[in-house]
Amino acid sequence: MPRSWRVGLAIASxxxxxxxxxxxxxxxxxxxxxxxxxxxxxxRADVWxxxxxxxxxAACVTVSxxxxxxxxxxxxxxxDTPGGRHWLIPxxxxxxxxxxxxxxxxxxxxxxxxxxGAWLAMTLITYxxxxxxxxxxxxxxxxxxELAARSLGLGPWRGFWSATLPQILPTLEWxxxxxxxxxxxxxxxxxxxxxxxxxxxxxxxxxxxDPAGAAALSGxxxxxxxxxxxxxxxxxxxxxxxxxxxxxxxxxxxIPLRVWKLPASLLCAGTVAIAVGLPFAMxxxxxxxxxxxxxxxxxxxxxxxxxxxxRTLQVSLITAVIAAIAALPITLIIHxxxxxxxxxxxxxxxALALIGYGLPGVVIGxxxxxxxxxxxxxxxxxxxxxxxxxxxxxxxxxxxLGPATAAARRLHTDRLDAAIGLGASFTRTWVRVxxxxxxxxxxxxxxxxxxxxxxxLPITLILRPTGFDTLAFxxxxxxxxxxxxxxxxxxxxxxIVSSAVVWVLVGAFKE
Amino acid sequence: MLFRIxxxxxxAACAAVPALLSTSATGADxxxxxxxxxxxxxxxxxxxGRSKSLVGxxxxxxxxxxxxxxxxxxAGSTDMAxxxxxxxxxxxADVFLSQDPGAxxxxxxxxxxxxxxxxxLQRVPAAYRALDGVWVxxxxxxxxxxxxxxxxxxxxxxxxxxxxxxxxxxxxxxxxPSNASFQLFITAMRHHHGDDATRRWLQAxxxxxxxxxxxxxxxxxxxxxxxxxxxxxxxxxxxxxxxERGADFPVANHFxxxxxxxxxxxxxxxxxxxxxxxASAARFVEFLLSDQTQRxxxxxxxxxxxxxxxxxxxxxxxPDIRALERLDIDLGSxxxxxxxxxxxxxxxxxx
Numbered sequence: 052m053p054r055s056w057r058v059g060l061a062i063a064s065x066x067x068x069x070x071x072x073x074x075x076x077x078x079x080x081x082x083x084x085x086x087x088x089x090x091x092x093x094x095r096a097d098v099w100x101x102x103x104x105x106x107x108x109a110a111c112v113t114v115s116x117x118x119x120x121x122x123x124x125x126x127x128x129x130x131d132t133p134g135g136r137h138w139l140i141p142x143x144x145x146x147x148x149x150x151x152x153x154x155x156x157x158x159x160x161x162x163x164x165x166x167x168g169a170w171l172a173m174t175l176i177t178y179x180x181x182x183x184x185x186x187x188x189x190x191x192x193x194x195x196x197e198l199a200a201r202s203l204g205l206g207p208w209r210g211f212w213s214a215t216l217p218q219i220l221p222t223l224e225w226x227x228x229x230x231x232x233x234x235x236x237x238x239x240x241x242x243x244x245x246x247x248x249x250x251x252x253x254x255x256x257x258x259x260x261d262p263a264g265a266a267a268l269s270g271x272x273x274x275x276x277x278x279x280x281x282x283x284x285x286x287x288x289x290x291x292x293x294x295x296x297x298x299x300x301x302x303x304x305x306i307p308l309r310v311w312k313l314p315a316s317l318l319c320a321g322t323v324a325i326a327v328g329l330p331f332a333m334x335x336x337x338x339x340x341x342x343x344x345x346x347x348x349x350x351x352x353x354x355x356x357x358x359x360x361x362r363t364l365q366v367s368l369i370t371a372v373i374a375a376i377a378a379l380p381i382t383l384i385i386h387x388x389x390x391x392x393x394x395x396x397x398x399x400x401x402a403l404a405l406i407g408y409g410l411p412g413v414v415i416g417x418x419x420x421x422x423x424x425x426x427x428x429x430x431x432x433x434x435x436x437x438x439x440x441x442x443x444x445x446x447x448x449x450x451x452l453g454p455a456t457a458a459a460r461r462l463h464t465d466r467l468d469a470a471i472g473l474g475a476s477f478t479r480t481w482v483r484v485x486x487x488x489x490x491x492x493x494x495x496x497x498x499x500x501x502x503x504x505x506x507x508l509p510i511t512l513i514l515r516p517t518g519f520d521t522l523a524f525x526x527x528x529x530x531x532x533x534x535x536x537x538x539x540x541x542x543x544x545x546x547i548v549s550s551a552v553v554w555v556l557v558g559a560f561k562e
Numbered sequence: 563m564l565f566r567i568x569x570x571x572x573x574a575a576c577a578a579v580p581a582l583l584s585t586s587a588t589g590a591d592x593x594x595x596x597x598x599x600x601x602x603x604x605x606x607x608x609x610x611g612r613s614k615s616l617v618g619x620x621x622x623x624x625x626x627x628x629x630x631x632x633x634x635x636x637a638g639s640t641d642m643a644x645x646x647x648x649x650x651x652x653x654x655a656d657v658f659l660s661q662d663p664g665a666x667x668x669x670x671x672x673x674x675x676x677x678x679x680x681x682x683l684q685r686v687p688a689a690y691r692a693l694d695g696v697w698v699x700x701x702x703x704x705x706x707x708x709x710x711x712x713x714x715x716x717x718x719x720x721x722x723x724x725x726x727x728x729x730x731x732x733x734x735x736x737x738x739p740s741n742a743s744f745q746l747f748i749t750a751m752r753h754h755h756g757d758d759a760t761r762r763w764l765q766a767x768x769x770x771x772x773x774x775x776x777x778x779x780x781x782x783x784x785x786x787x788x789x790x791x792x793x794x795x796x797x798x799x800x801x802x803x804x805x806e807r808g809a810d811f812p813v814a815n816h817f818x819x820x821x822x823x824x825x826x827x828x829x830x831x832x833x834x835x836x837x838x839x840x841a842s843a844a845r846f847v848e849f850l851l852s853d854q855t856q857r858x859x860x861x862x863x864x865x866x867x868x869x870x871x872x873x874x875x876x877x878x879x880x881p882d883i884r885a886l887e888r889l890d891i892d893l894g895s896x897x898x899x900x901x902x903x904x905x906x907x908x909x910x911x912x913x
Binding site: 095097100101155158159162242243245247248251252254255257258259260261262337340341343344345413417420421424427433434512513517518520524525528529530531532533534535536537 | 607613614615616633634635636637638640641643644645647648649652654668740742745773774775776777779780782783784787789799802803805806807808899900903907912913
C-alpha cells in the first residue's frame with residue numbers, strides 16, 4: 052500500500068473513531084460536572100443487580116438469537132426445506148419493526164412481560180442480524196471438510212459441530228457482538244416489558260432530572276460494552292487467521308429432511324408469524340377498529356403519513372451512505388492488518404468503532420446536544436440535519452463495519468498482489484479487484500444502517516431540526532395520546548419503506 | 563446484485579439531493595433566523611412536552627388569531643426539561659409547555675424561567691401555579707382508578723387508594739411508577755399522609771403484587787385485555803380509547819374526589835429567562851388561559867379548565883378545582899421530586 056494511502060486511511064479512521072467515542076467523553080464530562088450525584092447513583096447496592104440483569108439479558112438474547120438464526124440459516128441454505136431461500140425476505144422483516152411496537156404486541160397478544168418477555172421479544176427482533184450473514188456463510192463454506200467428516204463416520208450433528216461450525220464462527224462472532232450490544236442498549240423493549248436493567252435505571256435518573264446520575268449509570272453500561280469489544284478482540288487474537296479460502300463452487304449437497312420437512316416449514320412460518328405478523332397485525336387491527344368507529348377513511352388516515360415517510364426515507368438513506376463510507380477506512384486498515392504484525396491491535400482499534408451501538412440513543416443524543424451547543428459559534432449545527440445525521444452515524448457505523456470487514460476478510464491479498472504484479476496501479480487494482488470483492492459487504496452494512504434509522508426514536512426526538520417529524524416520531528406522538536387509528540399507517544409505512552431495503556439486503560448477502 | 567445496488571443508488575440520489583438542498587437551505591434559514599431574532603424577534607419558539615397530535619391544532623389557532631409566527635418542537639416533557647437544562651442560557655426556546663408540573667419545576671429551580679405576569683397568574687387558583695410565579699397551570703387532569711366494567715363491581719370500588727392494599731385487590735392492580743404524574747401523586751401523598759405512611763403503602767402495594775407499566779395508556783390497554791382489573795392513571799386517556807373503539811369499551815374511570823389518589827394535577831406553561839420575545843410569549847400564555855382555549859381543552863382533550871370562569875367538561879363527574887385546597891395540597895410546593903424518587907428506589911418500586 053502506498054504511503055499516501057496509509058496516511059490517508061489512518062487519518063480518516065481516527066476522525067471516524069473520534070466521532071464515535073465522543074459520547075464517552077460526554078459521559079465523563081457529565082460525571083465530573085457533579086461528582087457527588089454521580090457517585091451516589093453509582094454506589095448504590097442495586098447497581099450490581101441492574102448490571103447483572105443487563106449482562107444476563109444480553110447473554111441470553113445473544114445465545115438464543117444466534118441459535119435460532121443458525122438453525123434457520125442451515126434449514127434454508129443446506130436442506131431441502133420447502134420454500135428454501137424464498138423464506139429469507141419474510142424472515143428478515145423483523146428488522147423493520149420498532150422494538151416498542153414489538154414489545155407492546157407481545158405483551159398484549161401473548162401476555163408475556165418481564166425478563167422472559169424481553170428475552171423473547173429481543174430474540175425475535177435481533178435474529179435477522181445473524182440470519183442473513185449466516186445464510187451467506189453457509190453457502191460459501193468449504194464442503195470438503197464436511198464430506199471428510201462424514202466419511203470418517205461422524206453423524207450429521209457431530210459433523211456440523213466439528214466441520215461446519217468452525218467455518219461460520221467468525222460470522223457468529225460479529226453478529227453476536229451486534230446482537231449483544233443491541234440488547235445492552237435497548238430501552239424501548241425493556242420499558243414496555245418492565246425489565247429493570249441499566250437502560251431502565253438511566254431513564255429513571257433522567258426522569259429525576261439527575262444528569263450526573265444518569266451519566267454514572269451510562270458509564271457502567273459503556274464499560275460493559277467496552278469489555279464485550281475487548282473480549283472479542285482477544286478471542287480473535289488467540290485463534291489466528293480466519294478462513295480466507297472461500298468456496299467458489301456453489302454448495303451442491305442439500306440434506307434431505309424427509310419427515311422433518313413439515314416441522315422445518317412450521318418453524319420458518321411460525322417465526323415469521325410471531326416476529327413480523329403479530330406486531331403488524333396489531334397495527335392493522337388498530338386501523339380497522341378505528342375506521343369502524345369514526346368518520347375517517349383509509350385515504351384520510353394515510354395522507355398524513357406520506358410526508359413523514361419521505362423524511363424517514365431521506366435521513367435513512369443518507370445515514371446508510373455515511374455509515375458505509377465511514378466504515379471503509381477502518382475496514383481497509385483491518386484488512387491490511389490481517390497480514391501484518393500488530394493485527395490484533397488493529398482489530399481492537401477497529402472494534403472500538405462498535406461502541407456507538409452499545410450506547411442508548413439518549414446518551415448519544417445528549418452528547419451531540421452538548422457538542423452542538425459548544426461549537427454553535429463555529430459551525431452553527433445545533434438542531435440541524437447534519438448533527439442529526441452525525442448522531443445516527445455514530446449508532447450505525449457498527450452495523451456497516453461488520454459485513455464490510457467480513458467481506459474484506461475473504462479478499463486474499465494474493466489477488467491484489469497478482470494484479471499489481473501484472474502492472475496495474477494500486478488505485479486501479481482496488482477499483483477492479485478490491486472493491487468488487489467488498490462491495491456486497493458494504494451494501495449489506497449500509498442496508499442494516501438504513502433499517503436502524505427507519506425505526507430510531509430517542510436520537511430523533513432530541514436532535515431533529517424543529518418540525519422535521521419522522522415516522523418514528525409520529526408513531527410515538529400518536530400512541531402517547533392513544534390515537535391508535537392514526538398511528539397504524541405510520542407503523543405500516545415503516546414496514547413498506549423497510550421492505551424494499553430488506554430486499555436489497557437479502558441480495559447483498561446472497562453474493 | 564449489481565442491479566440492486568444501482569437501483570438503491572438511484573433511489574438514494576433522488577432522496578439525497580432534495581434533502582441536501584433542504585439542509586443547506588435550513589442552514590441558511592437558521593443563520594438568517596438567528597440574525598432576524600436579534601433584530602426583529604423572529605418566530606416564537608415553543609418547546610412542547612405535550613403531543614403534537616393533541617395541541618397541534620391549538621398552536622395553529624394561536625398563529626391565525628394573533629398573527630404571531632411560531633416554531634414548535636415536540637418531545638416528552640421529561641426529555642424537554644432535560645434538554646432545556648442541558649441548553650441552559652443558550653436555549654433557542656422562548657416558551658416551555660409541559661405535560662406536568664414536575665418538569666416545569668425542574669427547569670424553574672435552575673433559574674431558567676421568568677416570573678409570569680401577575681394578571682395571568684391571578685386567573686388560576688393558587689394551588690395550580692408555582693410559588694414564585696414562574697409557571698402556571700393551563701389545564702387540569704384528575705388521578706383516577708380506571709377499572710374494568712366487566713370484572714369490577716361499580717359499587718364496590720374503593721373510596722381511597724389506601725384500600726388497594728386489601729387482599730381483595732391482590733394481583734389485580736397496575737400502576738406506572740416511572741410516569742411523572744404518578745410521581746407527583748406520591749409526592750402529594752407524602753405531604754398529606756407523611757413519609758412513613760407513604761412508604762408503608764408502597765411496600766404493601768408491592769407485596770400485594772401490583773404490576774408495573776410504562777405509562778397510562780398501556781394500563782388502560784391491559785385492563786381491556788384482562789391483564790389487570792384496575793389501574794392508577796390520569797382520567798383523560800380513556801376518552802381516546804372510547805373514541806376509537808366505541809362507547810362499549812370495557813373500561814371506566816372512578817374518581818376519588820376526597821382522596822389524595824384522586825388529586826388534580828395540571829399541564830402548565832413557563833417562559834424562558836433567555837427569551838428575547840417576551841411580549842409574544844406573554845400573548846401565548848394569555849391565549850392558553852383565555853376562555854375560548856379553556857373551553858377547547860374541556861371539549862377536545864377532556865381536561866378540566868383551570869380559570870375560574872370556564873365551565874367543566876360535559877359528562878365527567880369532575881372533582882371541582884377546589885379539591886386540592888380541601889386536601890391542603892399546593893402543586894407549586896410539590897417540587898420535592900428527589901425525595902420521592904429516593905423513596906421509590908428504597909422500596910424497590912423503581913430501579
